[in-house]
Each structure stands twice: as C-alpha cells, then as structure tokens.
Amino acid sequence: MTTTDDETDLAMMHRAIAAARRAAELGEVPVGAVVYRGDEVLAEAHNLRESQTDPTAHAEVLALRDAARRLGTWRLDGCSIAVTLEPCPMCAGALVNARVARVVYGATDPKMGCVDTLHELCTDTRFNHRLVVVRGVMSDVCGALLSDFFAARRKGDAPPKPGPKQGRTGEGEKGR
Numbered sequence: 001m002t003t004t005d006d007e008t009d010l011a012m013m014h015r016a017i018a019a020a021r022r023a024a025e026l027g028e029v030p031v032g033a034v035v036y037r038g039d040e041v042l043a044e045a046h047n048l049r050e051s052q053t054d055p056t057a058h059a060e061v062l063a064l065r066d067a068a069r070r071l072g073t074w075r076l077d078g079c080s081i082a083v084t085l086e087p088c089p090m091c092a093g094a095l096v097n098a099r100v101a102r103v104v105y106g107a108t109d110p111k112m113g114c115v116d117t118l119h120e121l122c123t124d125t126r127f128n129h130r131l132v133v134v135r136g137v138m139s140d141v142c143g144a145l146l147s148d149f150f151a152a153r154r155k156g157d158a159p160p161k162p163g164p165k166q167g168r169t170g171e172g173e174k175g176r
C-alpha cells in the first residue's frame, strides 16, 4: 500500500536526474537516486564510487542508508525509490533487504541490470519480500546522461576521474 502516484514518481525522477548531474560534475558515473514516502523526500544521493573509493557507494545504497538513518529503522516499509538506472545485483538486493515497497527506474542496464534485464531480483517470489517495479520513467533522459558522460570522457573533456586522495599512480586509461 502506497499513496504514491505517477506524478510523484515523475517529480522524484527529476530529482534523481538532478543528483545524477551532480555526480557527473564530480567525474562520477551519473546515477542518482531518491528515497521517498508519499510526497516526502527521505534521502537523495548519487554515485560516489570513485570519490569514496568504495565499490558499494552506489546511489541507491547511499540513499537507503540515509533514509534508514532518518527514519531510525532499517525497514523502509511503504517507501519508494526513484533511480536513474536499473539497479545492479547489489542494489536490487539492498532494496529487497530494506523492504522498500516500490522501485521506479529510468534507463535499463544491459550489463548489470538485475530488476528486469539479467535477473529479476526485485520480483522473485522465492525471496521474503518483493517490490512493485515501475520501469522506463524518463529513460531517454537518464540514458542520455550516461552516454553523454562516457562520450565526453572518451573525448577527454569530462572532469577527470576523482581518484583516491593519495595520488593516482597506476591509474591507466581503464575507463569503465
């Protein structure tokens, strides 16, 4: 049971996109997420994997942590999350663990997407919790954010990848 409607989902996706843009400005892969309940924003975050040198610092995980802290419980019953990119296996798993009610995502991820594309972790009936999935919300804008970011990086006009503060020896042209 949620009181969320399409208009709220769209408004929250706009916020998630704004967060993703902030990530791109930092040289982070632009993915943004917003956790909300009804019309109330509980947390928003963007990918910080490079800045925090943390493989788990995906937008969804960071937003879930903030929302849980704010609510004072790890159970995010009745909450929705809007995220610009289809969640990966880690994040889809985190959404199930957090008992999030709904996931609203933009672009599909052919390489890591585990809500619909490679696996269906958010709707697998063998788990003890399932989410309502709303897919493809502003997917063109969300997808363009990513393709523009990688195109700019290839051309060399994106902000440099923020590496660990200790220096960047050994970091080659790995890209993503």
Ligand SMILES: [Zn+2]
Pocket: 058, 059, 060, 087, 088, 089, 090, 091, 092
């Ligand atoms: Zn993820």
